[in-house]
Amino acid sequence: MPVLKFQNVSKVYDNVTKALTDVSFSVEEGEFVSVIGPSGSGKSTLLRCVNRLVDATQGSILLDGRDITRADKNEIRRIRKRTGMIFQHYNLVDRLSIIENVLHGRLGHKSALAGAVGHFTEREKEDAFRILAKLGLTEQAYKRCDELSGGQKQRVGIARSLMQEPRLILCDEPIASLDPSSAKVIMDHLSDINKTMNITCILNLHQVDVAMKYSKRIIGITLGRIVYDGPPERLSKSKIHEIYQSSEGELITDAGC
Amino acid sequence: MPGVSMEKAPIPENQTSVFVVRKRTFTLVFLGVSAVFAISSVVTDYNVIDGFVAIPRAVSWIAENFVPDKKAWSRFPNILEKLIETALLSVAVTVCAAVCALFSALLGTKTTKINPWIGRGVRIVAAFFRNVPDVVWAILLLFSFGQNILTGFFALFFYTFGVLTRTFIETIDEVSANCVEALRATGANLLQTVFQGILPSSAPEIVSWILYMIETNIRNSTLIGVLTATGIGYMFDLYYKRMDYGSAGLVVISIVALVILIETISNQIRKAIM
Ligand SMILES: Nc1ncnc2c1ncn2[C@@H]1O[C@H](COP(=O)(O)OP(=O)(O)O)[C@@H](O)[C@H]1O
Ligand SMILES: [Mg+2]
Numbered sequence: 129m130p131v132l133k134f135q136n137v138s139k140v141y142d143n144v145t146k147a148l149t150d151v152s153f154s155v156e157e158g159e160f161v162s163v164i165g166p167s168g169s170g171k172s173t174l175l176r177c178v179n180r181l182v183d184a185t186q187g188s189i190l191l192d193g194r195d196i197t198r199a200d201k202n203e204i205r206r207i208r209k210r211t212g213m214i215f216q217h218y219n220l221v222d223r224l225s226i227i228e229n230v231l232h233g234r235l236g237h238k239s240a241l242a243g244a245v246g247h248f249t250e251r252e253k254e255d256a257f258r259i260l261a262k263l264g265l266t267e268q269a270y271k272r273c274d275e276l277s278g279g280q281k282q283r284v285g286i287a288r289s290l291m292q293e294p295r296l297i298l299c300d301e302p303i304a305s306l307d308p309s310s311a312k313v314i315m316d317h318l319s320d321i322n323k324t325m326n327i328t329c330i331l332n333l334h335q336v337d338v339a340m341k342y343s344k345r346i347i348g349i350t351l352g353r354i355v356y357d358g359p360p361e362r363l364s365k366s367k368i369h370e371i372y373q374s375s376e377g378e379l380i381t382d383a384g385c
Numbered sequence: 386m387p388g389v390s391m392e393k394a395p396i397p398e399n400q401t402s403v404f405v406v407r408k409r410t411f412t413l414v415f416l417g418v419s420a421v422f423a424i425s426s427v428v429t430d431y432n433v434i435d436g437f438v439a440i441p442r443a444v445s446w447i448a449e450n451f452v453p454d455k456k457a458w459s460r461f462p463n464i465l466e467k468l469i470e471t472a473l474l475s476v477a478v479t480v481c482a483a484v485c486a487l488f489s490a491l492l493g494t495k496t497t498k499i500n501p502w503i504g505r506g507v508r509i510v511a512a513f514f515r516n517v518p519d520v521v522w523a524i525l526l527l528f529s530f531g532q533n534i535l536t537g538f539f540a541l542f543f544y545t546f547g548v549l550t551r552t553f554i555e556t557i558d559e560v561s562a563n564c565v566e567a568l569r570a571t572g573a574n575l576l577q578t579v580f581q582g583i584l585p586s587s588a589p590e591i592v593s594w595i596l597y598m599i600e601t602n603i604r605n606s607t608l609i610g611v612l613t614a615t616g617i618g619y620m621f622d623l624y625y626k627r628m629d630y631g632s633a634g635l636v637v638i639s640i641v642a643l644v645i646l647i648e649t650i651s652n653q654i655r656k657a658i659m
Binding site: 179181205206207208209211212213215217219220221222223224228232233235236237238240241243244245246285288289292 | 561563564566567568569570571572573574576577579580581582585586588589
């Protein structure tokens with residue numbers, strides 16, 4: 129059974145903006161899928177439909193076989209607590225310490241009050257430090273997030289999502305604000321998490337070359353429609369131009385190829 | 386310059402240059418302001434020259450009459466007592482209003498996504514409270530409470546509540562929208578999002594605004610005190626009407642001293658928390 133299945137999903141914002149149109153695909157457990165497409169093509173909307181930060185207008189989305197488009201509040205919380213999310217701008221609470229931000233990954237698993245006052249068990253703290261060690265952030269654990277570099281912040285973002293014990297991690301342009309070497313560190317961590325912990329990853333990416341290097345499957349979307357779904361080897365140059373709606377020579381990837 | 390040919394650099398044709406546009410705008414604004422000034426002078430029958438000539442006279446009158454004399458200093462304990470009363474009232478009003486404003490800001494901000502209609506309602510109510518000046522609130526409340534400390538309290542409270550609700554909403558939207566999205570995505574509920582995300586990220590701004598409103602309210606409560614016959618404003622009014630200008634002057638000086646003191650303290654606090 130696929131972990132995630134989109135069936136004819138459409139999303140229209142404010143009755144005018146068609147962000148997704150008739151999107152169907154499914155993702156098996158342990159896959160590492162990259163979604164590519166130009167700005168405004170609907171990549172962020174697609175990811176946010178999975179954890180219901182955005183409500184799809186039509187169609188059904190099956191998570192572990194259960195349709196989540198009609199989930200109630202409790203059900204949504206249940207979905208979210210096992211689904212990690214990583215953001216382009218990291219979305220950390222900058223004025224809190226790294227360890228506190230990592231522990232935020234447990235909020236969905238705790239009672240409202242314990243979470244609100246920040247009461248975490250010894251076990252949870254231990255897990256948090258173990259994850260920080262894995263990501264090379266032990267030294268920074270008590271620093272405030274606004275003292276970190278972009279690459280370090282994104283590693284805190286990854287640590288927070290790992291604290292959720294996720295089955296699935298959604299990454300919305302995880303490396304778009306990073307320099308190439310930090311971007312590589314982040315991509316290597318995500319790839320490693322996918323392989324060693326068998327966590328399914330879906331990534332929105334801007335960089336076609338990165339997507340082709342790291343993932344075995346690429347989904348290309350243009351104007352809210354899937355125009356490519358397959359392995360990177362079959363993704364021809366002309367297909368890339370179709371996805372980005374550009375002509376020969378206009379894309380940076382054209383240079384050097 | 387080697388390498389750069391001396392040909393004319395190409396400039397866009399058939400378009401008005403931004404420099405010309407800017408010059409034109411400046412000229413128009415200057416003419417407009419002058420015209421408004423001239424018209425309002427004529428309408429209000431106000432002569433600018435006379436106004437400026439009157440300044441030295443006014444200053445010397447104040448200097449002659451408002452200098453605290455011996456009688457004024459003998460009243461200093463009374464003045465100090467009222468001054469402290471006014472300061473405490475301002476702090477109390479601001480803190481009460483801030484607590485209420487924080488709750489309504491949490492309802493009013495789009496970040497928490499509680500309910501769009503409640504949010505809109507809160508923003509309209511806050512705009513109303515804010516746009517009625519505190520002095521007008523005091524005059525309106527005089528009818529229901531009379532010349533009473535409650536009148537002053539509520540006048541300042543309503544205005545402060547309106548201002549703080551708006552600024553808190555803006556602060557929350559600005560500084561915590563991103564982290565709130567992330568916390569919601571982890572499955573955190575509203576209470577957890579508020580305490581773990583919104584409050585930690587917006588606390589310094591919130592405290593800074595509260596301090597600012599305490600300063601403002603100490604200044605404003607003087608004027609409101611004149612209307613409601615309470616606090617330091619009443620003292621000033623009393624001495625002034627008795628033509629005891631020395632004591633009235635001492636009141637003014639002590640208000641200024643208090644405001645400067647409060648400003649200094651709040652700047653220290655701001656530095657410490659930012
Ligand atoms: N909250 C929103 N309200 C209205 N329109 C939106 C909203 N979010 C995204 N859109 C619109 O939906 C389309 C897809 O946006 P998005 O999913 O962010 O694309 P991408 O992530 O690929 O850049 C765009 O036209 C965008 O303007
Ligand atoms: Mg996007």
